[in-house]
Amino acid sequence: MKHNPLAVALQGPRHCLNLKNPVMTASGTFGYGLEFQSYGDLASLGGIVVKGLSLQPRPGNPTPRVAETACGMLNAVGLQNDGVESFVKEKLPKLPWKDVPVVANIYASSAEEFGELAARLNEVPGVAALEVNISCPNVHAGGSLFGQDPCQAAAVTASVRANAPDKPLIVKLTPNVTSIADIARSVEDAGADAVSCINTLLGMAVDLQTRRPRLANVVGGLSGPCVKPVALRCVWQVARAVQIPVIGVGGICSAEDVLEFVLVGASAVEVGTASFMRPDAAFRIAQDLPHAMESLGVQSLDELRGQLKA
Ligand SMILES: Cc1cc2nc3c(=O)[nH]c(=O)nc-3n(C[C@H](O)[C@H](O)[C@H](O)COP(=O)(O)O)c2cc1C
Structure with missing residues (x-):
């Protein structure tokens, strides 16, 4: 077989997720995938x-739930979705899951509920891996975010790991913490095969004329090019703290951005808000990658990964 210099093996302690190139899409910015197939x-x-x-x-949160900001956007969509059964029965069969890994991003309000979701998806052959969104409130712990506490983050990871023994497990980290490296270590110890970082940064925008917040939810998640420096910093810190692969997310808009994330230690990336600016962004970035590598004189991603001279 021909060697593919872009291929990535996200090798965790229990499972490996093989990608033909490092460019994935970020949850919540690419629908169920089907919406983007004409691009x-x-x-x-x-x-x-x-x-x-x-x-x-x-149903998600009341509107308005998105607002544009300088070099980015705020959202408080509130994880609107049709539920896991509708995804498994109606959406997934229409995706080319035999040709591209489809990763299910999951959200729940208790470690038990995370386990239930994981068990359901563990049975589904078209799901290549699970990505656990721990940037959500734990209802049993007074609403604090799972991802802001190493013990709660580990409890969710362990519950998903136990209930989805057949799937690679990615845990998605929030940047809204004092030490992202501590959280990364705790989910690694609890059984994660990889971590992705970052989710959105907590922010808000206001309208001076009406004296109202721009989002009905008042606060929301900041994303887009403005968060890239924070994401790079987080990936760099996490990659030095754990042995498992790190997936970089945050403000990626070009193939050069992808290579910056690889340089600080990422094994793969996810393209998010860029898909709202250009719906073909992820496709274009994947296509541009060989040329960007050639311009840098880089033959393979392994050669560049984690090579930041710091
Ligand atoms: C509208 C919107 C919805 C999102 N929904 C989810 C979600 O359901 N689960 C999740 O883990 N992250 C979600 N995210 C976070 C993104 O996947 C990504 O981590 C973040 O936006 C940073 O990347 P970006 O700057 O490239 O957008 C959402 C982001 C946006 C903008």
Whole structure:
């Protein structure tokens, strides 16, 4: 077989997720994937991470729930989705899951509920891996975020690991913490095969004339090019703290951005808000990658990974 210099093996302690290139999509910014198939060949992507799935359908938050900011956007969509059953029965069969890994991003309000979702998805052959969104409140712990506490983050990871023994497990970290490296270490110890970082940064925007917040939820998640420096810093810190692969997310808009994340230690990346600016962004970035590597004189991603001279 021909050697593919872009191929990535996300090798964890229990499972390996193989990608034909490092460019995946970020959850919540690429729908269920199907919405984007007229903009490019879904099978040309490294992976498709679908929007966050919950056990039951969720209507999301009241509007307005998105606001543009300088070099980015704020959202408080509130994880609107049709529920896991609708995804498994109606959406997934229409995706080219035999040709591109489809990663199910999951969201729940207790470690037990995370386990239930994981058990359901463990049975589904078209799901290549799970990505656990721990940037959500734990209802049993007074609403604090799972991802802001090493013990709660580990409890969710362990519950998903136990209930989805057959799937690679990615845990997605929040940047809204004092030490992201501590959280990364705790989910690694609890059984994660990889971590992705970062989710959105907590922010807000206000309208001076009306004296109202721009989002009905008042606060929301900041994403887009403005968060890239924070994401690079987080990936760099996490990559030095854990042995498992790190997936970089945050403000990626070009193939050069992908290479910056690889340089600080990422094994793969996810393209998010860029898909709202250009719906073909992820396809274009994957396509541009060989040229960007050639311009840098880099033959393979392994040669560049973690080579930051710091
Ligand atoms: C509208 C919107 C919805 C999102 N929904 C999810 C989600 O369901 N699950 C999740 O883990 N992350 C979600 N995210 C976070 C993104 O996947 C990504 O981590 C973040 O936006 C940073 O990357 P970016 O700057 O490239 O967008 C969402 C982001 C946006 C903008």
